[in-house]
Ligand code: ACM
């Protein structure tokens with residue numbers, strides 16, 4: 277890593293801080309309970325990592341983190357009875373699966389957790405307590421932490437269709453998510469503007485569907501529309517997908533693939549016109565918005581195709597969930613299509629909303645039989661919710677509230693709070709964005725559990741996530757700028773108990789957290 281001048285200043289500040297004026301630890305997300313007795317552990321190259329069986333992966337990652345921050349290459353071993361150790365221990369005494377305790381004193385560092393995931397989160401906290409500093413010893417302030425997450429679902433979504441992001445960037449984001457104790461990566465893989473996942477049975481999806489001939493320039497509202505006439509695209513091979521899934525799993529992140537249906541399907545229809553209502557030739561879309569070219573809900577061939585695709589997807593992603601989209605599906609073609617209209621009659625459906633519900637329920641049944649559950653955007657409530665579906669509420673919280681009342685699991689992602697493609701400041705002086713304005717404060721003060729739900733209904737709120745749509749985010753650097761530091765605020769919404777959240781304290785910690793963002797190599801938006 278190349279040290280920036282500002283960064284060196286931070287190091288010097290660290291080194292000059294006397295023991296008496298030792299600042300309060302600045303961990304993000306804020307832990308549940310923390311005590312800061314006086315004293316230090318002196319980390320040196322003689323320190324050993326001592327770990328329980330089953331924690332090799334965590335011990336190895338810790339070794340890498342320490343090497344990165346201090347230059348010490350520590351030995352990691354399962355042999356007990358050593359002094360001067362960082363001890364990683366599995367213990368039933370920690371009573372939540374993702375919780376941990378972390379103790380640092382003059383003699384040792386000890387992290388205990390019930391599971392490897394909890395242990396991993398203890399390591400992430402330790403990392404943030406450890407200065408970025410080279411020397412003979414590195415002082416880590418004494419501390420006692422007892423911590424656990426508020427929500428089991430703590431996510432980030434990334435649209436790799438409007439703009440494509442290489443595997444290296446995905447891994448970088450997974451590292452950044454892990455550092456913030458986020459555990460679900462929602463990978464938006466298919467869209468009108470590009471199909472990004474290799475499907476062996478349908479190779480043309482990535483030979484044709486992954487490439488568009490041109491892209492809109494400027495904002496979608498500008499007239500006249502202008503296009504760049506540059507061929508654009510990319511996709512992930514199944515090998516790369518497996519590599520990402522494994523990389524994520526090592527960081528205790530489950531990858532949730534999103535295969536959009538019945539709408540946002542123009543890239544699939546551009547590949548295979550028979551997937552649409554009128555077998556019409558269309559191009560992979562070159563502008564932003566909602567295309568009317570959606571899958572035909574009448575033809576059996578549509579379902580055969582999607583089941584084949586989902587079968588490969590299910591094999592690639594070991595997590596329980598597959599996201600099937602379900603948002604923004606215009607019904608204009610269905611209203612005119614003889615196949616769709618015949619389906620309405622044979623299934624006794626009242627209208628096209630019920631046809632969409634039929635579509636989603638049929639896909640859900642297929643995936644349930646494969647041992648998977650579905651998530652859909654809140655439009656899947658329209659025309660009747662599929663029996664086992666989890667709802668991702670994006671048009672505000674209303675969909676989530678309605679779903680929880682129907683005893684369905686919910687992930688809250690209301691767009692005014694959770695959409696990181698919105699402006700975060702300005703808009704003067706900011707890069708072109710889709711619109712909106714979502715500040716750190718808007719995110720930080722969000723509570724994903726609506727007060728209008730009773731206690732029983734509130735249990736269906738699994739958590740929340742930040743969504744990163746990329747129409748106006750063409751490069752990795754730009755994505756990082758939009759994501760950070762707002763994702764830091766989101767991590768605290770996901771993890772931290774409501775009573776422990778406080779904006780001004782968060783902003784102070786965020787200042788110190790720049791060190792972590794620098795370590796992660798993030799092009800974060802400057803903040804004061
Ligand atoms: C969405 O933003 N269309 C889910």
Ligand code: ZN
Pocket residue numbers: 552553571572573574575609610613614615616617
């Ligand atoms: Zn049709």
